[in-house]
Amino acid sequence: MFAYVIPLCLAMLALAVVLNLLRLIEGPDMPDRVLALDTLSINALALIVLLGIWLRSGTFFEVALLIAVMGFVTTVALGKHLLHGDIID
Numbered sequence: 001m002f003a004y005v006i007p008l009c010l011a012m013l014a015l016a017v018v019l020n021l022l023r024l025i026e027g028p029d030m031p032d033r034v035l036a037l038d039t040l041s042i043n044a045l046a047l048i049v050l051l052g053i054w055l056r057s058g059t060f061f062e063v064a065l066l067i068a069v070m071g072f073v074t075t076v077a078l079g080k081h082l083l084h085g086d087i088i089d
Helices: 002-026 030-055 059-084
Strands: none
Touching: 002 030, 030 059
């Protein structure tokens, strides 16, 4: 069953990544681009987790945790920069 489901999920997530990249490039304003970047990091996270399940490797999950933390910090920093102009007060 996993032989069919995981490649299908990988293909759908790859399509989601491509659509996020399009939104990131042609977003009408900066908040849309920040949200596209956050969604892109979440989709990359899901791709890495699925690849880890498919290859039966625990290393991918550690990489996914690092990407999740970096995505959160990046989104907060960009949001603060958009609101206040400075990241560090």
